[in-house]
Amino acid sequence: MTRRWRPNLAFVLGGALAGTLGLSFAGLIALRYLGPEIGFRNAAILLAAAIALATAVLAWLLVRLLLRPIRALETYAVAAETGSAAVPPLHFGTRELHATARRVIAMAETLRDREAAVRAFSDHVTHEFRTPVSAILAAAELLADGGTLTPADAALVGQIEGASAQIEAQLAALRNAVRAREARYTGSSTxxxxxxxxxxxxxxxxxxxxxxxxxxxxxxxxxxxxxxxxxxxxxxxxxxxxxxxxxxxxxxxxxxxxxxxxxxxxxxxxxxxxxxxxxxxxxxxxxxxxxxxxxxxxxxxxxxxxxxxxxxxxxxxxxxxxxx
CATH class of the missing domain: 3.30.565.10 (Histidine kinase-like ATPase, C-terminal domain)
Known part of the structure; x- marks a missing residue:
């Protein structure tokens, strides 16, 4: 992959300031020499057009190198925050913005992977526990329905049923806790x-x-x-x-x-x-x-x-x- 040259932020800002200052001095000098030749009115109009064009070029460079990458990174961050499809920016502008954007994207992907791992683990745990817990509960119910249990055995079966129900409640609470980390209730309320x-x-x-x-x-x-x-x-x-x-x-x-x-x-x-x-x-x-x-x-x-x-x-x- 071809390595793309990216100017640093100091170069961009310094160049923009130097260009603005240079345009001002160049305009004064050009007006000094063009005025007597073509008339000061015509020279002023010509120089104003030239300065406006050069300023527009500088503005375009600042938008491309600073404003557009920042807005693209903001759009990516908002999409990642709301859970929408987040597409990483293609252009990063300066070196500093490139480094910052890469770190933000890496952080977002790491957090997303961690959330996915937690969700997968909770789903795995609840799935693996559901079958044996259901089997224990069904066995306890069969024993209780038999009608041949002593009071002590019936009390023990009751404890087994209570423990099974408690495990199921804990598993449901675990699922709800993980879902709460993913839920997004956007907007505001009073x-x-x-x-x-x-x-x-x-x-x-x-x-x-x-x-x-x-x-x-x-x-x-x-x-x-x-x-x-x-x-x-x-x-x-x-x-x-x-x-x-x-x-x-x-x-x-x-x-x-x-x-x-x-x-x-x-x-x-x-x-x-x-x-x-x-x-x-x-x-x-x-x-x-x-x-x-x-x-x-x-x-x-x-x-x-x-x-x-x-x-x-x-x-x-x-x-x-x-x-x-």
Whole structure:
């Protein structure tokens, strides 16, 4: 493959500035000598046309070497971010832009490969476990239907059935966690878009909202998934009221979700977002709810963290405002 020559950025910018300055001096000198020969009016018109043409050439070079490669790289990055078909740029302009673009493309491809590997692993694990778990569950049901089990044996079969159901729930939660990393809920939404829906879904909760007209950079369905999981956790911890507050803080939109439940102990707080961590294992908890919320938010450039709270639990969701 033929190696294409690419100027460095300093050469391009320096050449553009030198060319602009040179055109100005050349115009003054040419006007000094052409004016007496063909008239200053005609000389000015001729020189203006020549300078405009030379400036247009410089502008074309800057567009080709700087603006077009930057826009092409931006288009590629947006396509990679939204999951669309991302075609790498063909032209990179200067050496610096070429190096930067290659690194950005390599990073995007590495992240895509990692996500594909995680998805393939989760699909493989869930597929391989589904058959033996189903076989164990079917065998336990056959034993229970036989009617000849002693109370102790029946209790043991019940434990086997419960464990099988719990494994199936964990596998389903694992699939949902991986899908949350891939889901894209583009657009924006407000709390007012969801208040009626949340009130209908959680009639026992008293809802209070501030900043309900604040635009939050995530689609309504995605925000509903996040808040539904946080509401579910709050109810499971004895909450009867939840407060939502959206505020703009510099380049960020912060959403505080506070409940009046029993709260999270200091010992458990560092682990609440860890996959499969739960204090409700006996009640069927999978420990994947907050992990799914975190994955979904991370897929949208947002984050979630525990915030200090005198009572109950408060989560701080932080979104980056889209650039204008």
């Amino acid at each position: 709390l007012s878009d969801l208040l009626r829906r949340l009130s209908d879904d959680w009639p026992a909760l008293q809802l209070d909202a501030e900043g309900d007209s604040m635009e939050i950079p995530i689609g309504e369905e995605g925000l509903n998934i996040v808040l539904t999981q946080l509401f579910r956790n709050a109810v499971e911890n004895g909450a009867s009221a939840i407060s939502l507050r959206a505020v703009a803080h510099g380049p960020e939109i912060q959403l505080l979700v506070a409940d009046d439940g029993t709260g999270i102990s200091a010992g458990n707080a560092p682990r609440v977002f860890d996959p499969f961590f739960t204090t409700r294992r006996e009640a069927g908890g999978t420990g994947m709810g907050l992990a799914i919320v975190r994955n979904l938010l991370q897929a949208h450039g947002a984050s979630i963290a525990l915030a200090p709270s005198a009572k109950g639990t408060t989560f701080l969701l932080t979104f980056l405002q889209p650039e204008a």
